[in-house]
Amino acid sequence: MKVIDIKNITKTYTDSEVEVHAVNGVNLSFEQGEFAAIVGPSGSGKTTLLNMLGGLDTPTSGEIHIGGTNMASLKGSQLIDFRLYNIGFVFQAYNLIPVLTAKENAEFILQMQGIPKKERETRVVELLTAVGLGDRLDSRPSKLSGGQQQRVAVARALASKPKFILADEPTANLDSNSTENLLDIMEELNREEKITFIFSTHDARVVKKAHRVITLEDGKIISDEVKAIH
Amino acid sequence: MNYSKVAWRNIWRNKSRTVITVLAIVVAVFLSSIMTSMQEGTYSRMIDNVVKFYTGYLQVHHPDYWEKKTINNTFIPTDTLLQVISQTSGVTRYAERLESFTLLSVGDQTRGGALIGIDPVRENEITNLSHWIDTGAYLKPHDDGLLLTSNVAKSLGAQLGDTLVLISQGYHGASAAGLFPVKGIIRFASPQLNNLGAYIDITRAREFFSAYDRATSVVILLENQDLTNEVHSQIAQTLGSRFSVKSWNEIQPEIQQMIDADRSGGVVMKVILYLIIAFGIFGTVIMMVSERKRELGVMVAVGMRKGRLATILLLETLYLGLIGVAVGFAFSMPLIAYFVKHPIPLPSEVAKSYETFGIEAALYFSGNSIIFIRQISIVFIITLIISLYPVLKALNLKLTKSLRA
Numbered sequence: 001m002k003v004i005d006i007k008n009i010t011k012t013y014t015d016s017e018v019e020v021h022a023v024n025g026v027n028l029s030f031e032q033g034e035f036a037a038i039v040g041p042s043g044s045g046k047t048t049l050l051n052m053l054g055g056l057d058t059p060t061s062g063e064i065h066i067g068g069t070n071m072a073s074l075k076g077s078q079l080i081d082f083r084l085y086n087i088g089f090v091f092q093a094y095n096l097i098p099v100l101t102a103k104e105n106a107e108f109i110l111q112m113q114g115i116p117k118k119e120r121e122t123r124v125v126e127l128l129t130a131v132g133l134g135d136r137l138d139s140r141p142s143k144l145s146g147g148q149q150q151r152v153a154v155a156r157a158l159a160s161k162p163k164f165i166l167a168d169e170p171t172a173n174l175d176s177n178s179t180e181n182l183l184d185i186m187e188e189l190n191r192e193e194k195i196t197f198i199f200s201t202h203d204a205r206v207v208k209k210a211h212r213v214i215t216l217e218d219g220k221i222i223s224d225e226v227k228a229i230h
Numbered sequence: 231m232n233y234s235k236v237a238w239r240n241i242w243r244n245k246s247r248t249v250i251t252v253l254a255i256v257v258a259v260f261l262s263s264i265m266t267s268m269q270e271g272t273y274s275r276m277i278d279n280v281v282k283f284y285t286g287y288l289q290v291h292h293p294d295y296w297e298k299k300t301i302n303n304t305f306i307p308t309d310t311l312l313q314v315i316s317q318t319s320g321v322t323r324y325a326e327r328l329e330s331f332t333l334l335s336v337g338d339q340t341r342g343g344a345l346i347g348i349d350p351v352r353e354n355e356i357t358n359l360s361h362w363i364d365t366g367a368y369l370k371p372h373d374d375g376l377l378l379t380s381n382v383a384k385s386l387g388a389q390l391g392d393t394l395v396l397i398s399q400g401y402h403g404a405s406a407a408g409l410f411p412v413k414g415i416i417r418f419a420s421p422q423l424n425n426l427g428a429y430i431d432i433t434r435a436r437e438f439f440s441a442y443d444r445a446t447s448v449v450i451l452l453e454n455q456d457l458t459n460e461v462h463s464q465i466a467q468t469l470g471s472r473f474s475v476k477s478w479n480e481i482q483p484e485i486q487q488m489i490d491a492d493r494s495g496g497v498v499m500k501v502i503l504y505l506i507i508a509f510g511i512f513g514t515v516i517m518m519v520s521e522r523k524r525e526l527g528v529m530v531a532v533g534m535r536k537g538r539l540a541t542i543l544l545l546e547t548l549y550l551g552l553i554g555v556a557v558g559f560a561f562s563m564p565l566i567a568y569f570v571k572h573p574i575p576l577p578s579e580v581a582k583s584y585e586t587f588g589i590e591a592a593l594y595f596s597g598n599s600i601i602f603i604r605q606i607s608i609v610f611i612i613t614l615i616i617s618l619y620p621v622l623k624a625l626n627l628k629l630t631k632s633l634r635a
């Protein structure tokens with residue numbers, strides 16, 4: 001089943017003297033349960049592409065369909081709500097609300113979804129335990145390492161039961177141990193829970209773990225390889 | 231995890247900044263409430279003084295009396311009328327007066343002055359007139375004697391026991407003439423009032439002016455001055471257009487003008503204080519928003535509607551203002567409560583000049599809750615206006631820009 005279907009999208013920035021074609025005619029689709037990496041040199045358009053996939057930014061032309069919904073048809077709060085219910089996000093850094101504990105950070109998304117307290121509690125504790133933070137539920141982000149913070153972000157993204165999770169360079173600020181640890185958790189969730197992950201990275205070790213590698217250059221896809229899954 | 235809790239924790243992220251902002255508000259609220267309390271306390275004491283001295287809080291007159299103060303524009307204060315007055319809630323006392331102009335002479339000395347017919351007992355309950363007797367004695371009910379104010383007595387060369395000849399015009403052109411022995415000399419604190427004239431018993435005044443049963447005014451005393459407007463309209467309504475009811479500030483507009491002028495002087499100072507509050511909060515709020523651009527972006531990215539984000543930021547701003555007001559009052563209230571009970575005495579030189587005007591010499595404070603309600607409203611409105619900034623910032627948040635911040 002196709003979760004994401006991208007038809008010939010472009011993103012052109014015109015705010016400087018020269019036009020920048022950050023994304024330039026991309027066609028792509030993702031199936032349920034993929035574990036895909038988007039790679040490419042700095043400035044190749046990875047962030048721009050992921051932002052459009054996540055409904056954080058709108059393409060200059062072309063269409064994006066997520067779970068059958070044309071993203072262009074969603075406006076304002078509708079779009080925000082769509083993200084809330086359908087897409088999980090893990091950013092490179094500062095993902096978490098500093099004044100909330102690990103548990104509260106994950107819970108707060110569920111609260112916005114209107115899920116009752118009891119259910120929130122169980123789901124969040126379960127997920128934080130799954131990412132190895134069962135003993136840090138009540139720690140605020142400032143008391144957690146970078147890797148731990150990213151794992152909380154993954155737990156938060158998962159909590160809302162999204163169709164897929166987008167992660168823009170989730171390991172960029174992590175040391176190699178934490179990187180490996182985070183990737184292992186993501187891969188395990190992918191394998192066992194069929195969670196769809198799409199992440200961008202510069203890190204060769206991260207690329208190695210991906211099941212599909214999409215390479216961008218100057219806003220265009222120059223290769224799209226699917227590796228044999230185990 | 232409700233929004234108010236998030237907002238509360240957010241303002242304490244930078245403790246020292248919040249403390250400084252709150253302190254600025256505390257100082258402003260403290261100074262402003264003490265200042266206002268002192269001003270209002272002094273005004274109301276001044277009003278009380280004037281009122282208790284002469285005018286009463288309210289007066290009932292013949293409808294034409296105010297335009298033309300003659301003995302013809304008097305009315306008969308019937309039992310029904312007096313009952314209406316005494317039974318209106320808030321009224322504590324009332325007294326009738328019948329007054330007009332008269333010539334007073336003794337020997338070959340003559341001069342003009344007011345002749346005020348009073349009910350000695352009731353008048354004394356309102357204006358404490360007997361307190362100002364300098365020599366001689368105060369009037370008894372139906373007394374035949376007369377009280378002279380000191381300057382008038384002096385210019386006439388009148389002594390206690392002298393008999394004064396009074397000549398005036400009576401009701402509807404009747405001639406008025408009479409002999410009255412001087413029973414007492416009144417010396418008020420204010421020199422101006424000592425030029426007033428003479429007091430006699432109201433029954434004698436009615437005979438003198440041939441204005442039987444009539445009065446120029448009924449003077450009314452109230453439980454407190456804040457009731458003035460309420461009781462005014464109530465009595466005016468019940469009595470209808472055959473009478474006119476005036477309040478102290480209509481009878482003595484100078485007092486109200488003086489108070490208003492003084493108030494507007496204090497406004498400048500208060501505006502400065504509130505500007506301090508406003509800039510203190512505003513600066514902090516600007517920083518609170520700008521340093522969190524990315525964080526706010528992430529919140530919207532993961533699914534928080536901008537309206538909800540705006541709510542959190544609005545609460546943060548309001549909290550700053552409200553903590554400031556609360557702490558400010560926590561400091562100023564006990565102090566004000568103390569000074570309401572124990573006015574600050576003035577140094578004796580200053581005190582003397584005040585006492586000349588019959589005003590008790592001390593700094594009075596008011597504990598009127600209006601002062602506090604007004605302060606709270608002002609700070610609340612200031613914070614509401616300032617909170618427009620973060621609210622608009624949240625509602626207009628540009629997602630990709632914030633995320634790259």
Ligand SMILES: Nc1ncnc2c1ncn2[C@@H]1O[C@H](COP(=O)(O)OP(=O)(O)OP(=O)(O)O)[C@@H](O)[C@H]1O
Nearest residue numbers: 013015020022040041042043044045046047048049
């Ligand atoms: N808001 C913007 N205004 C103008 N140009 C932009 C804007 N955002 C991105 N760009 C340009 O678009 C191109 C793609 O940027 P993007 O951030 O998507 O690259 P990236 O692959 O994520 O790079 P990196 O690996 O450094 O994160 C770059 O040339 C960048 O300068």
Ligand SMILES: [Mg+2]
Nearest residue numbers: 046047048168
């Ligand atoms: Mg990028």
